[in-house]
Structures are given as C-alpha cells and as structure tokens.
Amino acid sequence: MAGKVERPLSPHLQVYRPQMTSVMSILHRATGFALAVGTVMVVWLLLAAASGPTAFATFTWFCNTLIGKLMLLGWSVALFYHLSNGVRHLIWDTGRMLEINQAYRAGYFVLASTVILTLLTWWFSCPYKGGIE
Amino acid sequence: MSEKGTESIQSPLGKVKGLGAAHNGVTHWWHQRITAITNIPLMLWLVWSVVHIPAWTHQEFVIWLEQPVNSILMILSILSVFYHAALGCQVIVEDYFHVEWMKITKLIGIKLFFFALTVTCIFSVLKISFGV
Ligand code: HEM
Numbered sequence: 129m130a131g132k133v134e135r136p137l138s139p140h141l142q143v144y145r146p147q148m149t150s151v152m153s154i155l156h157r158a159t160g161f162a163l164a165v166g167t168v169m170v171v172w173l174l175l176a177a178a179s180g181p182t183a184f185a186t187f188t189w190f191c192n193t194l195i196g197k198l199m200l201l202g203w204s205v206a207l208f209y210h211l212s213n214g215v216r217h218l219i220w221d222t223g224r225m226l227e228i229n230q231a232y233r234a235g236y237f238v239l240a241s242t243v244i245l246t247l248l249t250w251w252f253s254c255p256y257k258g259g260i261e
Numbered sequence: 262m263s264e265k266g267t268e269s270i271q272s273p274l275g276k277v278k279g280l281g282a283a284h285n286g287v288t289h290w291w292h293q294r295i296t297a298i299t300n301i302p303l304m305l306w307l308v309w310s311v312v313h314i315p316a317w318t319h320q321e322f323v324i325w326l327e328q329p330v331n332s333i334l335m336i337l338s339i340l341s342v343f344y345h346a347a348l349g350c351q352v353i354v355e356d357y358f359h360v361e362w363m364k365i366t367k368l369i370g371i372k373l374f375f376f377a378l379t380v381t382c383i384f385s386v387l388k389i390s391f392g393v
C-alpha cells in the first residue's frame with residue numbers, strides 16, 4: 129500500500145536562496161544534533177570520575193589538547209545557540225512573535241545572546257587553573 | 262482484513278478513520294517542549310558549576326558531585342537532556358530516512374543508545390554520591 133508511490137518530498141532546499149530565517153532554523157537542528165553527539169563527552173566525564181583518578185586524568189588531558197579545547201568551545205557555542213533559539217521556538221509555540229519582522233528581531237537577539245553567553249562562560253572559566261585552562 | 266474476492270468497497274481512508282493516530286505524535290511534541298523548558302535551568306546550572314569547580318582534578322570533582330544537591334541536579338540533567346535529545350534525534354531520522362527498515366533500525370538504535378548512556382551516567386553519579 130503506502131511506500132509504493134514515489135511522492136516528491138518537500139521542502140526542496142536547493143531551490144531556495146538562504147535567508148537568515150532558514151539558516152537559523154537549520155542551525156537549530158545542527159546544534160541539537162551536535163549536542164546530542166556531544167553527550168558522549170559528558171558520559172566520559174562521569175564514567176571517568178566514577179572509575180578513579182587515572183581515568184579522570186585521561187579525560188582532563190584530552191580536554192586540554194587542541195582538539196579537546198576546540199570541542200569544548202564548539203559545544204558551548206552550540207549549547208548557547210540552541211538554548212537561546214530554543215526559547216524563541218517556545219515563544220513561537222505560544223503563537224507569539226510570528227510576524228516576519230519580529231522573527232528577524234528575535235533572531236538577532238538569539239545571535240547576540242549566543243555570543244554574550246559564550247564569552248561570559250569562557251571569561252569566567254579563565255581564572256580557574258589546574259585543569260582545563 | 263480482506264481476502265481475495267472479498268474486498269470491501271470501503272475506501273482506504275474510511276478504513277482508518279476513527280482508529281486514532283498510528284503513532285504518538287502529540288505526546289512526543291509535548292515531551293520535547295517540556296524537556297526543552299526543564300533543560301534551560303539545568304544546562305545553565307551545569308555550565309555555571311563546570312566553570313566554578315576550583316580545579317579540574319578527580320578529588321575536586323568528586324567533592325563537588327557527591328553533594329546531594331549536585332548529585333540530584335546532575336541526575337535530573339541527564340534524564341531531561343538525554344530524553345530531549347532522543348526525541349529530537351527521532352524527529353531528524355523521521356525527516357530524512359524514508360526507507361522503512363532503515364528508519365526503524367535507526368529509531369531503535371537511538372532509543373537503545375540514549376538508554377544505555379542514561380544508565381551509565383546515573384550509575385556513575387550514584388557510585389560517587391554513595392562513595393562506594
Ligand atoms: C538548553 C536548553 C534547550 C532548549 C531550550 C531546547 C529547545 C528545543 C526545542 C524547542 C526544540 C524543538 C525545535 C523544533 O520544533 O523544530 C529542540 C529540538 C532539539 N533539541 Fe533541544 N533544547 C535544549 C537543549 C538541548 C540539548 C542539551 C540537546 C542535546 C544534547 C538538544 C537536542 C535537540 C535535538 C537533537 C533537537 C531536534 C532538532 C530538530 O528537530 O530539528 N537540545 N530543542
């Protein structure tokens with residue numbers, strides 16, 4: 129029955145010019161997925177902590193490598209973007225802010241909030257030494 | 262169920278009408294929103310805590326995590342975030358995979374994956390907080 133008919137699938141992304149609204153929409157999905165993959169790091173952290181000092185040292189060693197630091201930076205940006213834009217989503221779900229100009233304004237707000245929260249996080253994590261610097 | 266020669270004249274739509282949705286779309290949607298809301302304070306707490314741990318040594322981390330409030334908030338974060346992530350990944354798979362067996366395999370995989378991660382994390386937190 130179903131599945132036999134080859135119906136076209138929408139949306140046909142390639143025929144659209146990227147706009148701020150569409151790019152921010154796909155970024156929500158991309159960051160959500162990246163965060164989901166990133167949960168593996170949280171699992172590693174907790175499992176290492178439960179296993180003992182040696183395993184924990186391996187974890188902090190990895191976080192201090194260049195790749196580790198880039199991952200942490202990427203994770204924080206992704207989290208703050210997804211969180212800020214998630215709030216925009218939740219507001220939309222109540223039927224508010226759906227006008228184009230409001231969506232754009234809220235979009236700029238999301239971008240600003242992402243940058244500010246990320247900078248604050250890294251600013252405050254700097255003075256604390258001994259592990260991830 | 263219609264055997265050969267005994268097909269009903271009822272249209273396919275007529276057959277399924279009133280049987281209810283095949284899946285659980287609305288519940289899924291709601292759970293995604295509820296966990297989105299609970300994720301907000303939990304993730305802010307987590308980032309705040311991670312930034313404020315005095316030093317990233319095993320000892321300091323355990324001292325922080327074994328405090329009941331922190332253990333509890335960590336477990337709540339795990340449940341909220343991993344459930345939210347599993348629901349979200351399910352939507353992504355449903356959107357991009359249209360070959361039924363591939364879709365089903367991935368959906369089951371996601372559920373098992375996040376379930377295993379959740380158990381691992383909660384066990385680890387409990388082990389630390391009970392200090393065994
Ligand atoms: C921190 C607070 C968070 C908020 C406010 C939030 C909010 C949301 C919302 C509202 C959606 C639905 C979007 C839609 O309907 O298109 C969503 C989707 C999603 N979220 Fe979150 N989220 C948060 C954290 C997380 C975290 C930590 C992860 C992963 C570990 C995550 C993974 C996902 C995924 C994979 C999706 C599916 C994306 C899609 O369907 O396009 N989220 N989030």
